[in-house]
Amino acid sequence: MKLDLLLRNAEIITMDPDRPVAGSLGLWQGRIVGLDEDLDGLDAAQVLDLGGATVTPGFIDAHCHTTWFGLGLAELDVSGARGLEELYELLRGAVANPGTDGEGWLFSTGFSQTQHGGSFPDIAELDRITGERPLFMRHNSGHMAVVNTAALRLAGAESPSFPDPDGGAIVRDAAGHPTGLVQETAQELIQRLILPYSLENIEAALERATLYYASEGITSFTEAGVGGGWIGHSPAELAAYQSASANGRLHARAQVMPVLDVLHGLGGHASDSAGAAPAGLDLGITSGFGNDYLSLGPAKVFLDGSLLGETAAVSHEFCSHGHKDNRGNVGYFQADPAQLRERIEAAYAAGWSIAAHAIGDRAVDLAVDIITDCQGVYGQRRLPNRIEHASMTRPEQLARLADAGIAVTPQASFFREGGDGMTASLGPDRLPWAYRAASFLDAGVMLAGSSDRPVADGNVLRGMQAFVDRRTGSGAVFGNPAERLTPHQALAAYTSGAAAATGTLAEKGTLTPGKLADFAVLSDSPLTAPAISELQVLATAVGGRFTYQSTHFHAEPSSESPYAARVSASRVSATQSS
Structure with a gap:
C-alpha cells in the first residue's frame, strides 16, 4: 500500500500507554496506519520531515459554546x-x-x-x-x-x-x-426578541469559530447546548451544523448537546421506553446519533447558575458582597428539583445520556442522585453521563462520581480571570473543594479538559498550563495546591481523557493505529517545556487533512525523496505564542 502522508523525524507523544512515544507516523484515508517500524517498506504520497517538532493527539475541548x-x-x-x-x-x-x-x-x-x-x-x-x-x-x-x-x-x-x-x-x-x-x-x-438567528448566520459563526479552533490545535469539541433555552440560537441549530459540515465550513469534529428544553413527547408504543417516558427528538434519535464528524451528545440540563454570579446552588452561603447582599445566599436551582428529576428521568428513559450543569455542591448532589437512580433503573448509556463544571465538590462526593462512572468537566481556564474573585466568594473553608483536578483522577473520576469558551479563555495550551500551576491573576495558587496536575495529566485531560468522557476513545484521543488521524504539531513538548502556555501550534490536522498551518510550518523540497518535504523553522522560540 502507499500511504497518504508520512510524518517523520518527530517527537510523537501518542498518549497510548502501550506505545507512548514514536518518531514516525503513517496515515492513510484519514486513519493512523502505524508508527516507526510498522511503516518499514511503505511509500507515501507526501513525506513531511518535522525537524524534531512535537506531535500530539489533536486537542479536544469537551465543553464550549461554539x-x-x-x-x-x-x-x-x-x-x-x-x-x-x-x-x-x-x-x-x-x-x-x-x-x-x-x-x-x-x-x-x-x-x-x-x-x-x-x-x-x-x-x-x-x-x-x-x-x-x-x-x-x-x-x-x-x-x-x-x-x-x-x-x-x-x-x-x-x-x-x-x-x-x-x-x-x-x-x-x-x-x-x-x-x-x-x-x-x-x-x-x-x-425572545432576538432569536432565532438565521441558519446562514449560525453557519458563518461556526466557520469563524472552528478556523480559530484549528489555529489552537483543536480537532474536536462538544457544543454544550443548542436548540433552546438561553443558550440556544435557533430551534433548527443542528441544521446549521449539518450544512456547515457538508459545505466544508466546519473545521473540527463536533459533538452537539441539545438542551433538555427541546426534548418533547414522541407518542411511541406503550411498550417502548419512549412511550413510557416520552422525552426525545423526532424519529426517536438519541445520544450518539451521527458520524465521526458530527454527532449528538448527551442532553444538556441546567441545574443551577454560576460561581461568579453567585447563583450556584451551594451548601454554605457565599462570603463576598458584590452586587447584592449575600446574607443567606446559597444560590438556587433553575427549577424545582422534583420537576428537574422528572424531566431528566423522562429523557434518560428514552435513551439519552445526561450532561447536567452543576456548579455548586448542592447541585452536584442533585445531579449524582438523579443520574445514579436513572442508571439503576435503565442501565448505563454508551456515552458517559456527565456533570458539567462540577466546580464545588465535597470530599465524599468523589467516590460517588467514580462509582457511577460520571465524567466531569472542570475548567482550569477560569483560574486566571476569575480565581481571585471566587476565592473571596467561597472563603477559606470551602476553597479546597473548588475546581478539583488531581483528586478527581486519584478517585478514578473521568476528567475532561474543556474551556467553556467564550466564558473563559479557550486556548488549550494555556488551559494545560493552568491545570499545572493553578495561578490566578494576582499570581496566587487557586484552591488547593495539591490539585495541580502533572504536564502529562494535563495533556491527557485534553486528549485521551476528553475522548473517554465524550464516549469517543475508541476513535480518537490517542495516536494509535486504526484511530482517526487527528493531530497537532507543536514547537516543543508540553511534557518538558518550561512554560506550556508559550508553545506554538505549528499545524493541526483532522483526518489527516491540515486545517491549519502556521507561517513556521513550511513544506520545502528535500533531496531524500521525490515526495519528501521538510518543515523549516519548526522549533521556533518557546516565547512565541500562537
Whole structure:
C-alpha cells in the first residue's frame, strides 16, 4: 500500500500507554496506519520531515459554546476594557459607527464585573449612550447579561412590578427599578426578541469559530447546548451544523448537546421506553446519533447558575458582597428539583445520556442522585453521563462520581480571570473543594479538559498550563495546591481523557493505529517545556487533512525523496505564542 502522508523525524507523544512515544507516523484515508517500524517498506504520497517538532493527539475541548463564540467574533468585544469608562467609550464608538446592523440591536460580548473592580454599568449611562437602540451585552459567564431600558421596554419588563421568571431575576435597586442586570432565565425575556438567528448566520459563526479552533490545535469539541433555552440560537441549530459540515465550513469534529428544553413527547408504543417516558427528538434519535464528524451528545440540563454570579446552588452561603447582599445566599436551582428529576428521568428513559450543569455542591448532589437512580433503573448509556463544571465538590462526593462512572468537566481556564474573585466568594473553608483536578483522577473520576469558551479563555495550551500551576491573576495558587496536575495529566485531560468522557476513545484521543488521524504539531513538548502556555501550534490536522498551518510550518523540497518535504523553522522560540 502507499500511504497518504508520512510524518517523520518527530517527537510523537501518542498518549497510548502501550506505545507512548514514536518518531514516525503513517496515515492513510484519514486513519493512523502505524508508527516507526510498522511503516518499514511503505511509500507515501507526501513525506513531511518535522525537524524534531512535537506531535500530539489533536486537542479536544469537551465543553464550549461554539456558535456563541463565533457570533461574538463579529460583535463588539468589550473584554479588553478595564474600568467602566473604557467600556462606555467602546459602546459610544459602536453607536457612532453602527456598521451593517444600522440602528438595530447593539450586541456586545465579553463583559465581566471582575474587569471593573466588581462594578456593573450604570443603566442611566447606558441609556444616555444608546438612546432608544436596544442593548444586549452578555456576561462572559453566560449566566447573566446587561441590557438597557430600551431592551427592557421592548420585553415589557421595565415596570418595577414585573415578576421575576422562575430560575432567574431582573436585578433591581432599592426603589425597585431595574439596574440593567438580568440573571439566568431572565435573559430569555430579552433573547425572545432576538432569536432565532438565521441558519446562514449560525453557519458563518461556526466557520469563524472552528478556523480559530484549528489555529489552537483543536480537532474536536462538544457544543454544550443548542436548540433552546438561553443558550440556544435557533430551534433548527443542528441544521446549521449539518450544512456547515457538508459545505466544508466546519473545521473540527463536533459533538452537539441539545438542551433538555427541546426534548418533547414522541407518542411511541406503550411498550417502548419512549412511550413510557416520552422525552426525545423526532424519529426517536438519541445520544450518539451521527458520524465521526458530527454527532449528538448527551442532553444538556441546567441545574443551577454560576460561581461568579453567585447563583450556584451551594451548601454554605457565599462570603463576598458584590452586587447584592449575600446574607443567606446559597444560590438556587433553575427549577424545582422534583420537576428537574422528572424531566431528566423522562429523557434518560428514552435513551439519552445526561450532561447536567452543576456548579455548586448542592447541585452536584442533585445531579449524582438523579443520574445514579436513572442508571439503576435503565442501565448505563454508551456515552458517559456527565456533570458539567462540577466546580464545588465535597470530599465524599468523589467516590460517588467514580462509582457511577460520571465524567466531569472542570475548567482550569477560569483560574486566571476569575480565581481571585471566587476565592473571596467561597472563603477559606470551602476553597479546597473548588475546581478539583488531581483528586478527581486519584478517585478514578473521568476528567475532561474543556474551556467553556467564550466564558473563559479557550486556548488549550494555556488551559494545560493552568491545570499545572493553578495561578490566578494576582499570581496566587487557586484552591488547593495539591490539585495541580502533572504536564502529562494535563495533556491527557485534553486528549485521551476528553475522548473517554465524550464516549469517543475508541476513535480518537490517542495516536494509535486504526484511530482517526487527528493531530497537532507543536514547537516543543508540553511534557518538558518550561512554560506550556508559550508553545506554538505549528499545524493541526483532522483526518489527516491540515486545517491549519502556521507561517513556521513550511513544506520545502528535500533531496531524500521525490515526495519528501521538510518543515523549516519548526522549533521556533518557546516565547512565541500562537
